[in-house]
Amino acid sequence: MNATAAARVLPEPLEPESRGDYLNAGYGVKSWLLTTDHKRIALLYLASITGMFFVGGAFAVLMRINLLTPDGELVSAETYNKLFTMHGLIMIFFFLIPSIPTVLGNFLLPLMIGARDVAFPRLNLLSWYIFITGATLALVSAVYGGVDTGWTFYTPFSTTYSNTHVMAMAIGVFITGFSSILTGLNFIVTMHTMRAPGLTWFRMPLFLWSLYATSLIFVLGTPVLAISLLALAVERFFGVGIFNPRLGGDPVLFQHLFWFYSHPAVYVMILPGMGVISEVVPCFARKRIFGYGFVAFSSVAIAVIGFLVWGHHMFVAGQSVYASLAFSVLSYLVAIPSAIKVFNWTATLYKGTITYDTPMLYAFGFIGLFTMGGLTGLFLAALAVDVHVHDTYFVIAHFHYIMVGGMVMAFLGGIHYWWPKISGRLYPEGWARLSALVVFLGFNLTFFPQFVLGYLGMPRRYHAYPPEFQILNVMSTAGASILGVGYLMPLIYLIWSMRYGPAAPSNPWAATGLEWQTPSPPPTENFENVPVVTEEAYAYGEERTDA
Amino acid sequence: MLSDLPLFPARASTIGAGVDHLFFYLVAVALVFSTLIFGLVFYFAIRYRRRSPADKATQITSSVPLEIAWTVIPLCLSAVMFFWGASLFLRHAIAPPGSADIYVVGKQWMWKVQHPEGRREINELHVPVGRPFRLIMTSEDAIHSFFVPAFRLKQDVLPGRFTTLWFQATQVGRYHLFCSQYCGTNHSLMGGWIEVMEPVEYEHWLSRGSTGDPMQVAGAKLFERLGCSNCHQSTNQGRGPSLEGLYGRRVLLEGGGTTIADDAYIEESILKPATKVTRGYQPIMPTFQGQISEEGVFQIIAFLRSLKGERTQVVQ
Numbered sequence: 001m002n003a004t005a006a007a008r009v010l011p012e013p014l015e016p017e018s019r020g021d022y023l024n025a026g027y028g029v030k031s032w033l034l035t036t037d038h039k040r041i042a043l044l045y046l047a048s049i050t051g052m053f054f055v056g057g058a059f060a061v062l063m064r065i066n067l068l069t070p071d072g073e074l075v076s077a078e079t080y081n082k083l084f085t086m087h088g089l090i091m092i093f094f095f096l097i098p099s100i101p102t103v104l105g106n107f108l109l110p111l112m113i114g115a116r117d118v119a120f121p122r123l124n125l126l127s128w129y130i131f132i133t134g135a136t137l138a139l140v141s142a143v144y145g146g147v148d149t150g151w152t153f154y155t156p157f158s159t160t161y162s163n164t165h166v167m168a169m170a171i172g173v174f175i176t177g178f179s180s181i182l183t184g185l186n187f188i189v190t191m192h193t194m195r196a197p198g199l200t201w202f203r204m205p206l207f208l209w210s211l212y213a214t215s216l217i218f219v220l221g222t223p224v225l226a227i228s229l230l231a232l233a234v235e236r237f238f239g240v241g242i243f244n245p246r247l248g249g250d251p252v253l254f255q256h257l258f259w260f261y262s263h264p265a266v267y268v269m270i271l272p273g274m275g276v277i278s279e280v281v282p283c284f285a286r287k288r289i290f291g292y293g294f295v296a297f298s299s300v301a302i303a304v305i306g307f308l309v310w311g312h313h314m315f316v317a318g319q320s321v322y323a324s325l326a327f328s329v330l331s332y333l334v335a336i337p338s339a340i341k342v343f344n345w346t347a348t349l350y351k352g353t354i355t356y357d358t359p360m361l362y363a364f365g366f367i368g369l370f371t372m373g374g375l376t377g378l379f380l381a382a383l384a385v386d387v388h389v390h391d392t393y394f395v396i397a398h399f400h401y402i403m404v405g406g407m408v409m410a411f412l413g414g415i416h417y418w419w420p421k422i423s424g425r426l427y428p429e430g431w432a433r434l435s436a437l438v439v440f441l442g443f444n445l446t447f448f449p450q451f452v453l454g455y456l457g458m459p460r461r462y463h464a465y466p467p468e469f470q471i472l473n474v475m476s477t478a479g480a481s482i483l484g485v486g487y488l489m490p491l492i493y494l495i496w497s498m499r500y501g502p503a504a505p506s507n508p509w510a511a512t513g514l515e516w517q518t519p520s521p522p523p524t525e526n527f528e529n530v531p532v533v534t535e536e537a538y539a540y541g542e543e544r545t546d547a
Numbered sequence: 548m549l550s551d552l553p554l555f556p557a558r559a560s561t562i563g564a565g566v567d568h569l570f571f572y573l574v575a576v577a578l579v580f581s582t583l584i585f586g587l588v589f590y591f592a593i594r595y596r597r598r599s600p601a602d603k604a605t606q607i608t609s610s611v612p613l614e615i616a617w618t619v620i621p622l623c624l625s626a627v628m629f630f631w632g633a634s635l636f637l638r639h640a641i642a643p644p645g646s647a648d649i650y651v652v653g654k655q656w657m658w659k660v661q662h663p664e665g666r667r668e669i670n671e672l673h674v675p676v677g678r679p680f681r682l683i684m685t686s687e688d689a690i691h692s693f694f695v696p697a698f699r700l701k702q703d704v705l706p707g708r709f710t711t712l713w714f715q716a717t718q719v720g721r722y723h724l725f726c727s728q729y730c731g732t733n734h735s736l737m738g739g740w741i742e743v744m745e746p747v748e749y750e751h752w753l754s755r756g757s758t759g760d761p762m763q764v765a766g767a768k769l770f771e772r773l774g775c776s777n778c779h780q781s782t783n784q785g786r787g788p789s790l791e792g793l794y795g796r797r798v799l800l801e802g803g804g805t806t807i808a809d810d811a812y813i814e815e816s817i818l819k820p821a822t823k824v825t826r827g828y829q830p831i832m833p834t835f836q837g838q839i840s841e842e843g844v845f846q847i848i849a850f851l852r853s854l855k856g857e858r859t860q861v862v863q
Contacts, residue, residue, distance in 0.1 A: 077732050150729045156706060157689035161655070161731055245707025246836075248819070251690055252705070285595070286604040294614050316692065317703045318710050321640045325633055332625040336618060343617040346584055349591035351605040356592070364588060371584050375577040378625060382573060382632030384566050384639070388699040391692060391727040455570070456556045457696025459727040462735035466723060471552050541606055 021424065021521040036121035037524055042107035043422070044128050049095050049103065050491070052135060056090035059083045061484060064446075064477040072464040080463040081148040082164065088151030090142075093173050094135050096403055097265060100272035101218075102131070102183060104414050105211050107422060109187060111515035111522060112205050114196025114531040119189040127182040134176030141168035150461060152262070153228075155243035155254040159235040167233060174229045177222045180268075184218025187211055196514065198533035202296070205513055205537045206289060209296040210275030213303035217264045217271075221307070225261035228254060255317055259310035267306040269403050270370075271299055273410030274341055277363050280417050281345050282538040283511045284360035285352030289538050291344040298337035305334040315386050324383060331381035338374050342367060357509070358432035362413030365440040369405025373398060376451065394454025397447045405443055412439070412490060419494065420504030424521040427497040431489060439486035445479025512539050559718040559743060560698035565635045567699070572631065576624055639700075642713035646679040650762070650845040653684065653691035653704040655730060656737035661842060663849060664753050665761045670739030672724065674716055675749035681713040683810065687841045692728035695741050701727055709810040716743040766850025769843055773835065787832060788825045794851045799826040813851060814844050 022039045025031070032040060063083050066074040075083065106124065110117050118124050141147060147169045149158040158166050191212055195204070231242045232254065241247025243254045282289045289295060311319060311327035345367055354360070376398040380386050389395065412435075419427055449472040458469050465473070507516040514531050515522075558567060595604075649672070650661040660668045674680055684693060684704040693712055694701035697720075702712035726737035744752060759765060770776055778787035793808045801824040806812055815822055817839060820832035839847075 072735075077735065081729075081732060081734070148731070154690060154729070157729070157731060161689050245705070248822075251707075286597070286602075288606055288608045290607065291609045291614055293609070315636075316701050317690075318705055318708060321637065324636070328629055328633060332622075332629050335625060336621055339621045340614070340618060342584060343613075346587050346591070347607075347610075347613065349588065349595065351607065352591070352595050353597040353602040353604045354592050354595050355597050364592065367588055368581075368585060371581055372577075375580055378576070378628055379570070379573045381625075382569060382628045384562070384632045384635035384699075385570055385573065386632075387636065387701060388566055388696070390701060391694070452554060456553055457694070457723060457725065459694060459725045459735075461729040464735045468553050540604065 020523065021519065022524045023424065023521050025524045034125075036117070036125050038106050038110050038117050038121065038124060039422075039522065039524075041124050041128055042103050042105075045098060045102040045106060045131070048128075048132060048135060049098055052090050052094040053487075054491075055139070056087050056095055057484065057487065059087035059090070061480065063087065064480040066463070067465070067473045068477050070465050070467045070470050075463075077463040078148065081150075081461070082146035084461055085147050085150050086142050089138065089147070089169060089173065091403075092151055092265070092269070093176055094131075094138060096269040096407055097180060098131065098183075099269075099407065099411050100276060100414060101187070101211060101214055101268070102127075104207075104276065104411075104418065105183075105187060105214075105272065108418065108515055109190060109208065109211060110194070111421075111518065111526055112208055112513060113191065113194055113199055114514045114527060114533070115190065115194040116525050116527070118186050119193060120186050123182055124186055127179045127186070130182070131176055131179040134172045134174075134179065137168055137172035137175065141165040141172065144168075152258060153232060153254075154258075155232065155235070155251045156245070156249075159232055160244050160246075166236060170229045170233055174226055177226050177229075180218045180222045184215035184222075187215040188219065196531050196533055199514075202293070203533055203536055205275075206278035206292070206295050206299075207272075207275035210271045210278070210299045213299040214268050214271045216303050217268050217306070221261045221264040221268075224257060225265075228257035228261065231257070252314070252317055252319065255314055256310070259313045260307075263310040263313065264303070264306045266399070266402070267302050269407050271302060273366065273370075273407040273414075274299065274338075276410040276414035276417070277345060277366050278341075279513070280359045280363040280413055281348050282540060283417075283509050284357055284363070285349050285354050286540045287348055287352040287538070288536070288540055289344065290347035290350075291340075292537070294340055295344050298340045301337040302334060305330060305337075309334050312381055312386070315383055316390050328381055328383050332378070335374060335378060335381070338370075342371055342374070356433070358427075358429060358436055359413045359417035359509075361433055361436040362409050362416065365436060365443075366406055366409040366413060369401050369409060369440075369443065373401030373405055376401065388457075389454050391460055392454035393450040393458050393460055396460050397450035397454060400447045400450075405447070409439065409443075412436075415490070415494070417509070418515070419497070420508045421515060421520045421522070423494075423498050423501070424504050425497045425501030426504050426508065427501055428493050431493045435486055435489035435493075438482060438489065442479050442482030442484075442486045446476050446483050447479070449473075449475045449479075512537065557697045557718070557720065557722065558699070559716055559720060559722055560695075560700065561715040561717055562635065562639050563697070563699045563717070569628075569631050569635065573628065576628075639713070642681040642711065643679050646681040646713055648681050648683055649674075650842070650849075651682045651684040651693065651704070652687060652841040652845070653693070653726065653730075653737075654687035654841075655689065656726070656733040658691075658693070658724065658726075658737070658739060659842060661762055661845060662753065663762045665759045665765070666753055667759060670724070670737075671742060672740075673742045673744060673749060673752050675746040676716050676719050676743050677746065679713055679715040681711055683709055683711055683845070685709050685814075685841055685844075689730040690728050691726045691730050691737065694725040694727035695722060696725070697722035697741070703728055707811075707814070709814075716741075719743050719745060762846050762849035763853035764850075766846035766848070766853075769839070769846050770850055773838065775847075778832070786828075788828055790851055791854050794848075794854065798823075800824065801826050801828065801830075810848055813848055817844060817847065 066072045148164045149162050234240050235242045241249040243249040243251050309331045311323050312331045315324045453472045504520045506519045518527050652659040658670050660672050686704045686706040691704040692701050698714050702710050720743055722741045724739045724741050778785045779790050781791055783789045796808050797805050798808050799805055818836045821830045824830045
């Protein structure tokens with residue numbers, strides 16, 4: 001938007017003091033729990049998933065302490081198995097998958113397209129209640145003794161041999177899936193029908209393209225997860241043989257069904273993060289994004305090809321050799337669009353005027369860690385190497401580089417970038433930069449040694465391990481304690497800033513994008529007048545001043 | 548201190564070097580690209596930092612040649628990874644002729660091994676250096692995975708199915724055996740050692756200790772003890788079909804269709820006999836589920852193979 005358009009959407013001079021923002025639109029618990037405002041729903045999600053993140057993180061801390069010694073002296077094997085299961089389930093289904101889509105996506109999608117809300121505001125609130133129901137069931141099953149199947153629920157262990165609360169947890173995940181489906185549906189309809197005049201598809205911020213790709217996966221993939229969990233429940237409850245060969249079933253069938261959803265879900269756990277980086281990098285380089293079309297279509301390519309690579313989780317599971325060949329080829333193909341994105345972000349920096357504000361530091365961290373996560377994915381797609389490193393710590397390190405190094409860095413970067421808009425306050429920049437650095441260093445110390453452990457042959461999900469692996473495990477645990485501090489810092493100073501931070505102007509980063517053209521925090525209706533878009537995204541050609 | 552820090556695993560199989568070389572290629576590609584990306588990000592971030600608020604970025608929005616370059620180059624490099632990885636994988640998919648078979652049963656939480664010669668072991672596997680062996684594996688309960696890091700090999704072991712893994716050891720030594728597919732409480736204790744020995748020592752080891760019957764003999768005894776021979780006689784006069792020469796042959800089924808009499812079919816016919824009945828016979832055989840262990844099934848299979856007069860050829 002140019003300067004005249006910005007002026008057009010400024011609030012009327014009448015009664016500027018009484019103009020309420022969305023945070024002041026109502027008070028009391030009821031005004032939050034019954035809200036249909038996408039911005040308030042985003043905050044409801046933010047509070048819930050932050051809670052889940054620290055619960056899942058606490059499980060990880062206990063695991064890392066247990067792994068300080070080869071014999072695993074802190075907890076018993078039963079407890080350890082429950083810890084890694086609950087850590088995986090909570091982090092994946094109740095933090096990573098909803099993280100950026102439900103918080104930043106909900107908050108920003110209508111603002112970025114100049115709309116008043118999403119297409120179905122009440123459905124949006126329902127999605128949150130469904131999420132909370134599933135999350136509560138998961139937490140209840142944890143409190144009542146937990147689950148020890150691993151987050152993958154592999155059969156026939158989960159249907160026949162596990163004596164833990166598999167059903168409660170599976171139902172919790174099943175229910176939460178509907179929250180994803182409804183959110184995806186809502187986002188797709190919103191983007192199709194509610195874009196402001198002039199906002200063509202190719203003028204949309206890239207964050208929205210990634211959100212669109214994510215929503216497609218939600219809508220098409222999540223039902224398959226629901227089917228797999230339902231089939232698992234039918235076998236466990238009624239003894240109908242679907243997966244257990246003793247009852248006439250096929251255990252590998254479950255793996256096919258499970259990964260048909262859960263591999264695309266991996267892209268749900270990274271695509272929105274890539275979208276955030278595509279917003280942050282142009283803003284702090286003061287440059288249009290390099291290769292807009294390539295970055296946009298690479299998101300779609302990842303979503304589509306991502307549906308065709310699930311069998312790379314099963315190279316040693318007993319699937320056909322020829323199927324493994326096909327899945328290996330497709331896995332290499334899906335790596336290419338990710339590489340294209342990294343190159344385009346790097347090229348965006350060229351001849352920019354770069355500042356090192358906190359969101360940019362997180363974006364740098366993302367590019368580094370995601371690059372390493374992506375490159376080690378190439379190792380796993382190579383058939384003969386995967387045979388060796390499959391189900392070892394190499395895999396653990398790889399996907400943490402993508403999901404924690406990538407997605408959580410992007411989530412934190414995005415939270416810092418849009419925090420002035422969300423809260424109407426500025427966070428303390430010095431602390432925030434320090435947190436980005438601490439997270440980056442702590443992360444690498446935690447997970448890099450695990451690549452080495454994996455190639456040495458330490459299997460994952462091990463409560464106890466041979467003594468020669470101890471030093472690398474101690475390094476990893478030391479890193480995890482630094483990482484934990486890094487994650488606690490933003491929690492503290494962001495909450496602090498809500499009360500004590502200086503008031504934020506409407507556009508503190510002098511960024512483009514419709515969300516910056518409305519006050520911080522935005523009024524309930526988002527814009528006084530419907531904005532009109534007359535130019536491409538990331539029009540950082542001319543400098544602009546704070547509104 | 549540093550000498551206690553292992554960085555690279557021991558290597559003791561014929562495929563190990565191939566896997567490691569591909570791994571080094573992958574490490575090289577990863578190093579080149581991460582150095583390139585990190586270097587450029589660092590260089591740009593410093594070279595183009597904003598020195599004054601008046602600084603203006605030079606707007607460059609796209610370059611098709613560049614986009615093509617950074618699509619095609621990674622594509623070519625990963626094509627090499629694919630073909631290299633796939634050729635190693637395919638070359639190792641089928642055991643070389645003349646491999647000796649060893650039977651492995653995974654169960655919560657131990658590995659039970661039977662050598663055809665009769666020697667049995669738990670959580671250990673003794674093999675000589677320089678000879679190919681094929682493991683025929685199945686599980687009694689959950690899915691397990693037979694993983695020997697020094698061999699760079701692993702294979703999931705499933706209930707109700709027979710998976711195979713072959714290797715040829717190249718270095719005498721003692722190597723870790725792990726279960727790498729999570730299988731319940733004591734998953735991390737379900738492991739042991741692979742003892743790779745000099746051939747002479749191996750022969751000595753085989754004949755030493757509490758040697759039981761060779762597997763086919765044990766199978767023949769089990770066949771008698773369970774009363775199988777009452778119906779399955781050497782001629783087709785019994786109530787069940789003769790099993791002479793059955794192994795690996797095509798079987799006509801009641802209700803149409805055929806199947807190959809492989810390990811999985813034999814196991815299924817013992818545990819769930821009514822599933823696939825030989826044409827011309829009644830489904831009158833009782834199930835032996837609960838009366839025979841997976842090891843027993845392996846012994847019966849070894850016995851049926853011996854009836855065919857062959858020791859090494861197996862149909863999967």
